[in-house]
Amino acid sequence: MMKRSWLAMVLVAGLSIFAVPGMSVAQTAKPAASASELIDLNSATLDQLETLPGIGPAKAKAIVDGRPYSSLKDFEQRNIVAASTVEKFKAQVTVAKAKTKPATTDTAAASAAPAAGKIDLNTATAEELATLPGIGPAKAKAIIDGRPYTSLKDFEQRNVVAASVADKIKGQVSVSKVKAATAAVAPAPAPAPAPAPAGKVDLNTATAEELATLPGIGPAKSKAIIDGRPYTSLKDFEQRNIVAASVVDKFKDQVTVSKAKAKPVVAAAPDDQNPPEPMGKIDLNSATADELEVLPGVGPVRAKAIVAGRPYSSLAQFESKGIIPAAVFDKFKSATEVVTAGSAAPASQGTPGQLAAQKRIKMCGAQWRAAKAENKLPAGATWPQYWSQCNTALKARGY
Secondary structure (H helix, E strand, C coil): EEEEEHHHHHHHHHHHHHHHHHHHHHHHHCCCCHHHEEECCCCHHHHHCCCCCCCHHHHHHHHCCCEEEEEEHHHHHHCCCCCCHHHHHHEECCCCCCCCCCCCHHHHHHHCCCHHHHEEECCHHHHCCCCCEEEEEEHHHHHCCCCCCCCCCHHHHHHCCCHHHHHHHHHHECCCCCCCCCCCCCCCCCCCCCCCCCHHCCCCCHHHHHCCCCCCCCCCHHHHHHHHHCCCCHHHHHHCCCCCCCHHHHHHHHCCCCCCCCCCCCCCCCHHHHCCCCCCCCCCCCHHHHHHHCCCCHHHHHHHHHHHHCCCCCCCHHHHHHCCCCCHHHHHHHEEEEECCCCCCCCCEEEEEEHHHHHHHHHHHHHHHHHHCCCCCCCCCCHHHHHHHHHHHHHHHHC
C-alpha cells in the first residue's frame, strides 16, 4: 500500500515538472507581427510608400498608378519597381483585396463616368478626361477635338496621345457607340463665307473659324491646317497626316485646294522654323523629361524617374539601377548614351511661343535621333521634312 502511494506521488510530481516548462514557453513566445503594421500596396498613401527602402516619389506614384494588385506576386510580375528593390521591402508590405477599383478621380467625376466606372472617350468632359493618368488639359482638349471614335482601336490609331499614355488609360476608358455624327464642333454665329467655288472651304485660304465648321475640326486642328500651308492638292494635304485619315474622309467633299500664288506668312517664333538637325544619341544624363518621354515605353513617370536617378556613369550602371524594366530598356538602348555627368542644363528663356517651340524641337529631335539610331527612318527621309510633320502633329496635340 505504501509502495502504491509512493508511486502516485512520483507521477503527480513528474506531471507538474513537465507542465511548468510548457507554461513558460507559452508565456514567453513572441506574438506574430500584426498585419496592421504592414504597408498595404493597394491603399497606402504616397508618404507611406516612400518610407519603404528604395522607394522615392516617382516609384511611389508608379505603384499608386498601377493599382489594384491581386497579390504580392502580381505586383512583382508587373515590374513596376526592380526585383532587387522589392526584395528589400517584401517583408514590410501586404496586398489587401481591393473591393473597388481605386479611383484616380474625385467622387463626382467617378459618378459621371459610364457603366463599370470607365470614362467614355466620346462623351466625357475635359475635366473628367484630365483625371486619367498622363492626360492634362491640353491632351483632354485634343481628345475632345478628335471625336467621335468608333472604338478604342480607332482612338489608338489616331495617335491623339502617345502610345505609352494610351496603354496607361486603356483599362480605365470606354468608347460608346455614337448614333449620329457630332454637330459642328465650333458653331459659327453666322453662316460661313464661301470663298471657294461651289461653296467649298479652301484649305489654302480659309480662316480658322471657317475650318472649324468642318466635321471633326476644332480650334487646334484648324491652326494645324493653317500652319501646314500651302498645299498643292487634296492628296498632298492627306499625305501630310495633319489630321487623321478618318477625319479627312468626313469633310473631303466639303473642301477644295486653290493654287497658292505665294506661301502665306504664319506668325511663329523664330526658333519654330528650320531648326538644325539634331545629331548623336540621347544622353541619359542631360536629356530633358520631354526628350526622354518620347523613347519607346517611357512616359512621364519613367522620364521623371530617369532624371531623378542621375548621374549615371555608363549604360550598364543605368541598367543595374533597375529604374526601368529590362524589357523596356532593350527597346531604346541603342538610341541612348551616357555622357559624363555635368550640371543641369540652363533653363530655357524667351516668350511663351518661343518656349513652346523649343519644347517641340526637343521632342521631335529626340524622336528623330532614336529612329535614326535604330535605322527606322523612312527611306529618303530628311530632317526638314520630319521636323515639319512632327512639329505640326505636336501642335495639333496642344504642345
